[in-house]
Amino acid sequence: MRTASLLFLASLLLTASTIGVHAQARLKIAFSAVCEFTNSSGKISRRTINTRSILNDAAGRAGVSAKTLSLVYHIQGDPRGDLIQVVNNSDGSVVETVFMLFYPTLNGQFDGGFVAVTNAANTYVERPLFVFGHQSSHSVGTALIRATLPPEGARKARYRIRGDLQYFMLPQGSTGVALCRGKITGAKVFVPSD
Amino acid sequence: MTAGKTLLALQALFPCNRDMTRFLAPALGLAVLASIPAAAQQQLPVKVRGSGTTTDASGDVVRFGLNNDTIIDLCAPGGSTNGFELVYELDSDANGDALKVVDAESGATVCVPFLLYVPTINAVFDGHHVVVNSADGKQSKRLYYLFSNQVGTSVGTALVDKRFSFDRNGNTNRVSITAEFRFFRLPENGEGVKVCSGRLSVDHRIKSPAQ
Numbered sequence A: 001m002r003t004a005s006l007l008f009l010a011s012l013l014l015t016a017s018t019i020g021v022h023a024q025a026r027l028k029i030a031f032s033a034v035c036e037f038t039n040s041s042g043k044i045s046r047r048t049i050n051t052r053s054i055l056n057d058a059a060g061r062a063g064v065s066a067k068t069l070s071l072v073y074h075i076q077g078d079p080r081g082d083l084i085q086v087v088n089n090s091d092g093s094v095v096e097t098v099f100m101l102f103y104p105t106l107n108g109q110f111d112g113g114f115v116a117v118t119n120a121a122n123t124y125v126e127r128p129l130f131v132f133g134h135q136s137s138h139s140v141g142t143a144l145i146r147a148t149l150p151p152e153g154a155r156k157a158r159y160r161i162r163g164d165l166q167y168f169m170l171p172q173g174s175t176g177v178a179l180c181r182g183k184i185t186g187a188k189v190f191v192p193s194d
Numbered sequence B: 001m002t003a004g005k006t007l008l009a010l011q012a013l014f015p016c017n018r019d020m021t022r023f024l025a026p027a028l029g030l031a032v033l034a035s036i037p038a039a040a041q042q043q044l045p046v047k048v049r050g051s052g053t054t055t056d057a058s059g060d061v062v063r064f065g066l067n068n069d070t071i072i073d074l075c076a077p078g079g080s081t082n083g084f085e086l087v088y089e090l091d092s093d094a095n096g097d098a099l100k101v102v103d104a105e106s107g108a109t110v111c112v113p114f115l116l117y118v119p120t121i122n123a124v125f126d127g128h129h130v131v132v133n134s135a136d137g138k139q140s141k142r143l144y145y146l147f148s149n150q151v152g153t154s155v156g157t158a159l160v161d162k163r164f165s166f167d168r169n170g171n172t173n174r175v176s177i178t179a180e181f182r183f184f185r186l187p188e189n190g191e192g193v194k195v196c197s198g199r200l201s202v203d204h205r206i207k208s209p210a211q
Helices: A002-022 A051-062 B003-013 B018-033 B068-075
Strands: A026-038 A044-050 A069-078 A081-088 A094-102 A124-132 A141-148 A160-169 A178-189 B043-045 B047-055 B061-067 B084-093 B096-103 B109-117 B131-133 B139-148 B156-166 B172-185 B194-205
Touching: A026 A051, A026 A081, A026 A160, A026 B131, A044 A051, A044 A178, A051 A069, A051 A081, A051 A094, A069 A094, A069 A160, A069 A178, A094 A141, A124 A160, A124 B172, A124 B194, A141 B156, A160 B139, A160 B156, A160 B172, A178 B139, B043 B194, B047 B068, B061 B068, B068 B084, B068 B096, B068 B109, B084 B109, B096 B139, B139 B172
Parallel strands: none
Antiparallel strands: A026 A044, A026 A069, A026 A178, A069 A081, A081 A094, A094 A124, A124 A141, A141 A160, A160 A178, B043 B084, B047 B061, B047 B194, B084 B096, B096 B109, B109 B139, B131 B139, B139 B156, B156 B172, B172 B194
C-alpha cells in the first residue's frame, strides 16, 4: 500500500513535469503498417496502410483534398495519453483521431502514467501504450513509443519520435479480421499555415 | 478439473497476486460452461531473445538483455540453475497459451511468468475470433495480450504466428511458433519500471505413435 502511494505520488510528479514541458506538442509523422488477413481463397494476404492511405480516407470522409491534411502525433493530446490525428494544415483543427494511445490501466491501483522509462533530464522516454481505435471500447493492441524531447526551457524544440505498433482490426466490409504491425516516425513540429 | 480446483491451482501459481485470480475467475467459469474438451496443452521448448530498458541509479536509461534465464527469473529467481526450464504451452487454458517455468525432470509447473490471452471485446463475448487462419489449417496468427505475475491487467502484447505440418494421416508432426512481444514490468527488487521487447521461437517435431 505504501509502495502504491509512493508510486502514485511519483506518477503525479512525472505527469505534471512532463505536461509542463510538452503539452500540446504535435509532430508530423509518417505511418506505415502491414496488415494480414484471410482472403476469399482462404490464404493469408497482406495489405499496406500508410500515411497517404490514411489521409486519402480521411479526406474522402471529410470531402476535402488530402493535400490539405497532415497526420500528426499529439503528445498528451488526452489526459490518458497520446493521439494520432489527421489535422487540417491551415488551422490545425482535428479532422479525425485515428488512434488513441493510452497509458496502461493497473487493477485497483491508479493509472499507469508512470509506466515509462525516462532519463533524469526527462529528455528521453520509452513508453508502452495501449492502442484504441473506433471499433471497440477495449484496446486493440499496444504501441512502444521512444521519444527524444527538448530539455525544459530549450529555445528550440527538437523532438524525435519512433513507435512500433501491434494491433488488430475487427471485420469491416468484405474484409475479415486483420492483424497489423506498424511503425511511426516523426521529428518535425506541426505548425498550422494560417 | 472444476473451476474451483482450477482457481485453487492458479492461486498456488500466483501466491502473491490475488488480483490475477480474481480477474481469471469469471473467465474460468465461462470456460467450464463452454465444456471445452481437454486441449492438447502441449509444452514446447521455447527460445526467447530480446532486450529491455530501465533507469539506473544515476538517472540514465540503460539497456539489458532478455533470454530464457531472465524470463525464468521473473517468477523463479535463480531457477535456470535449479533445473527449471521455460516452455510454451499451447492451449494452456480456454483463454489462450502460456509461457511456463517447469521442472525439467518432472515437467511439473513451477510458476507462470506470462499468460497469452485472446483479446476481450465489449459485447462480443471474447476475442477468440480475432485470428487470421489459412484455410488449410497450416498457419494461424493471433494478437495475444500478455498477463504477468505482477498485476491482474495486461502488461503488453505478442503477435504470434503458428505454423503446423501434418503427416500423411493428417496428424500434426511439427509445430513452429514465432512471436514478437513487448511488455512492461512494474518496479520490483529496488529496480524501476522496465520496458521490454523481443522475439520467441518454437520449433518442435512431434513423433507419431507409429514411429
